[in-house]
Amino acid sequence: MRGSNYVKIKEALDHWFKSVLAYKNITLNDPLIQAQAIKYATLLNQTDFKASNGWLNGFKKRHNITFKTIVGEAGLVDPTTIEIG
Template identity: 90%
Template sequence: MRGSNYVKIEEALDHWFKSVLAYKNITLNGPLIQAQATKYATLLNQTDFKASNGWLNRHNIIFKTIVGEAGLVDPTTIENWLKFFIH
């Protein structure tokens, strides 16, 4: 596997990702992760970075469907939480 040209973006995203996962009932998806990665790229002046589906796939991020009580989160709660963490 070749090394990444975007280590700082990926380190920031890893920190964000772990902080998100610390909360229960928060669902992440590809577009949300890509948006956050793009935000970090902008903050770090990495103008050549593209948070493409290929970039996401190279990081072996797997999405699973949440069913049952874990999937019963008020959408407003999620929106408020995301506004707090994605600013």
């Protein structure tokens, strides 16, 4: 998201991401974050927004996100159950 072109999408996704982090045992992954960003872009009529891998890498870098493998019961949470907002 360069400059202020997609500020509203960034704000909505930041809020969503922080809300998701408040839950225990929620599994996030790249496609889920990209899908949520596209959902917000659609809701905000930003038809030119692309949640590309480059955009995703920047988002993860800004939020210091790294994904790790979860084993045991914590890995059994269905990612579709975290639809927030």
